[in-house]
Amino acid sequence: MIGVHLYGQPFDINAVQEICKKNNLFLIEDAAQAxxxxxxxxxxxxxxxxxxxxxYPGKI
Ligand SMILES: Cc1ncc(COP(=O)(O)O)c(C=O)c1O
Structure with missing residues (x-):
């Protein structure tokens, strides 16, 4: 599963980690904007x- 942190704000990592754990998925973070x-x-x-x-220069 790929989680995307947007506008400098982290996504709900605990919740997504829980989903990954329950479904045997790896978590990949897109931190390009954070x-x-x-x-x-x-x-x-x-x-x-x-x-x-x-x-990219426009990123935070
Ligand atoms: C959240 C997010 N991930 C990835 C990218 C891609 O970054 P890059 O253009 O440096 O490959 C962007 C660029 O807009 C982005 O906003």
């Missing part, structure tokens, strides 16, 4: 199996 954002004190992009970012 570099440096934190969820429960931890930087987004560090919760899933992998994460992707963007270095």
């Amino acid at each position: 570099q440096g954002a934190r969820y429960n004190g931890k930087t987004v992009g560090t919760f899933g199996e992998m994460a992707c970012y963007s270095f």
Whole structure:
């Protein structure tokens, strides 16, 4: 499952992790729009199996 953090706001990671656990899915985070954002004190992009970012100049 791919979760997308948008506009600097983390998605509900706990809820999505729960869905992944119940359905035996890997979590991939798209953190292109939320570099440096934190969820429960931890930087987004560090919760899933992998994460992707963007270095496009218009990104946060
Ligand atoms: C949430 C999100 N993920 C991925 C991308 C893709 O980033 P890039 O254009 O650097 O490949 C974008 C770009 O708009 C984005 O907003």
